[in-house]
Amino acid sequence: MTALIINHLQESLNALVTANQYRQIPDLQHHGRYVLSEGARLLNIASNDYLGLGSNKQLQSEFLNQLSQSPVDNIPRMSATSSRLLTGNDEHLQALESELQDWYQNAVEKQNLSSSKSVLVFNSGYHANIGILPALTTLPIKTLILADKLVHASIIDGIRLSQSKLVSYRRYRHNDYEHLAKFIEQADLSFERIIIVTESIFSMDGDCADLAQLVQLKAKDARIELYVDEAHAIGILGNTGLGLAEETQTLADIDYLVGTFGKAFASIGAYIMCDEVVKQWLINQMRPLIFSTALPPINHAWTRFILAKIPSLTEQRLHLAQLSTMISTAIPEPYRISATNQSSAYHSPIVPYILGDNALTIAKSKQLQAAGFYALPVRPPTVPANTARIRLVMNAALSSDDCQRLIAHL
Structure with missing residues (x-):
């Protein structure tokens, strides 16, 4: 230099x-x-x-105690050593996805809603947000992305990576759903798909999206899909801690429900709850998933340990x-x-x-x-x-x- x-x-x-x-x-x-x-x-x-789980020494001792009582061959590895599509997959990661899916299903059933979701785990919320939208918009479909003005930097980066001749985006004023509705009205019929993107709890202002109102907007236009980042709501809202969508009984209406483990879960990683076909598409198209070494199995084991406690x-x-x-x-x-x-x-x-x-x-x-x-x-x-x-x-x-x-x- x-x-x-x-x-x-x-x-x-x-x-x-x-x-x-x-x-x-x-x-x-x-x-x-x-x-x-x-x-x-x-x-x-x-x-x-x-x-307060990250500073809870009793929880950490309990987890380490469980590990110490396991046969040496059953102790989770300290590194995945490769991407998930090579040798980075492991039993704890697969079990974590299954348990997250059960968490969602139980919450939906308690609200007498009809919905099912598959789950895919990522290395971080940043990986999730810079990878999901670009993967979804590789389809030859003219798409309009409408994002809240105050969404996280990772979402903005994901939107920028999604831009192509077939993808346009606008940012509506923060939590201003009249402004959002105008963008939807102005979207001519050449747009086959409209993806509304928001956080549930916003990371800097600390206020919440009105998910019920967003669901109402979605119901008026069959082209609309909802992408909700629950990073700051997971664990702290909802009867079982499944976030603002559980709190507002809108779980069944959200197409892409994203959450992270690095906050209330006191761990690391992220996930999406989505349709099974969408999950398979992400596995095939999402670059941060395909080209990153998976998280260490020991981290997935800790996340599973925390997940078992979150609902209570x-x-x-x-x-x-x-x-x-x-x-x-x-x-x-x-x-x-x-x-x-x-x-x-x-x-x-x-x-x-x-x-x-x-x-x-x-x-x-x-x-x-x-x-x-x-x-x-x-x-x-x-x-x-x-x-x-x-x-x-x-x-x-x-x-x-x-x-x-x-x-x-x-």
Whole structure:
């Protein structure tokens, strides 16, 4: 690399520093509910460990105990060593997909709905979102993708990878279904398929999509398919933790139900619940699945261990909802998301504390850290310009007293 390129890179990095947008990987040690950062012991309110399972040493001991009692030949391998289509498949991965399918089927039957889904597991939510839409749009069908303005970067990247002469896309205003309806009305009959893409709980604003309203829109046009990313809702909403779709009884109406294990599940990986034919098409067309080494079997074993417990964690979900409500109602009015974005009755554990200015946000983050809370600034381009914020994240391992102490510093 030439000195000219190095200088350009350094100048660009300096510009990020000046704009208070420079990112650094933090040096952390984890101790249960706390992290050690720069010598300080801080209560972790920045993690997506919504149910507190990632910091639960008792759970980890129970899992390791089970492994230690297994014959050596039955202990899951530490690496898959190749892609799933070569030798990366294993019994834990296949069992995980079967158990996820049972989870969905049980939830549907409890709601007296008629639906069945197959399940395909991926290495991460990012792999899922950059791979599913491009695979679905390789068909010679003129397609229109309509995505919420605030969908995750991985979904935006997946949409960009889907673009071709037969694929068009638009982004409707966040949770603005009148705007979405206009796009649908404007879609002429040459479009044979319309895919609406949304998150269920949005990762930065913490508000929820109105899945029931989206289902109503779908019912008006046979071309419409629904793609819902439940990454931040899985484990914490629904009677059995199957997300906002279970909570709103819309499971049977969603064509592509995507979720991840890296948040409330305290594991790694992702999945899609979809039609069996769609699953087989993804296996044949989805590049991140075909060309990535599969996750280690030991990870799938841990995910199965957690999945077996998720439906029964009702008490943790209730406690989390109470904490989330407590914090969200305590945010001073000038620092809340706009009323138009508060589109759901469901309180998520993601509570944005919006200061707008980058420097102010960094200063507030340091103030909260000095008070004993690991709270981090989120700045553009992760969020829209002038909406820099502290992303306060609740988890079920926190107490009401913890939240009251936090509120005192807001």
